[in-house]
């Protein structure tokens with residue numbers, strides 16, 4: 229794709245860290261959302277501050293199935309998105325214990341700051357953020373190497389930590405704000421090099437009332453795109469719903485005018501979007517990312533809705 233639209237301003241990655249709450253209980257509860265293949269229900273991991281252990285509760289029976297020795301005065305606990313590890317902050321030790329959730333044993337211990345309290349893990353599972361109450365810092369752990377890759381000074385007494393979802397870098401990914409048949413700017417722009425203009429329409433929304441479309445009864449091609457300046461260096465994920473009534477539809481992303489990832493749009497029935505598409509690629513901070521849809525010069529439609537481009541962070 230050639231650059232024809234305007235570049236959107238750089239948008240910063242969302243990693244909201246809240247440091248507000250103060251727990252008074254002796255144990256913090258983490259519920260493992262992913263279940264192991266052998267178990268239908270998840271396990272709950274409970275830090276026992278006074279016992280220097282973690283209790284593992286089978287939520288199917290609400291019984292303790294394991295008691296895992298960890299460091300001194302464990303407080304915060306978080307489970308990786310894939311469910312394989314529990315990260316436990318040991319307040320008294322200045323460490324984080326990693327529990328293998330398959331064996332319920334500690335497989336690594338990471339030195340962090342003074343009096344670690346809360347723990348949170350990024351949605352992609354690549355980083356654990358640990359609030360060090362005594363040190364006034366947050367330790368960032370690379371979960372692939374289990375080493376501290378950054379220490380972030382914050383205000384006094386950090387305690388809780390939470391990470392927000394990755395923000396959609398695209399404007400009007402749901403197509404709801406346009407007045408059909410127009411697109412943007414801002415947001416989606418019809419590719420004027422194509423023979424038919426892309427548009428917004430109300431015929432095949434995946435959600436809401438509107439979607440984006442290329443449609444023609446003639447043998448004419450069509451496309452739309454929008455550009456984003458990459459806010460960071462690392463992995464980007466493009467997710468979307470798309471549908472078509474003929475072969476040849478494509479959705480993809482280009483980085484600095486070179487196609488980085490794309491996927492064909494499956495042919496389905498009218499309004500039948502099927503599963504969400506998800507494709508990932510790498511970009512460097514400051515790169516121009518173009519997200520685009522292409523419809524071939526054959527009669528029919530390619531439609532798209534609920535498009536999201538998120539920065540996932542550093543490559544694992």
Ligand SMILES: [Ca+2]
Nearest residue numbers: 402435436438
């Ligand atoms: Ca929509």
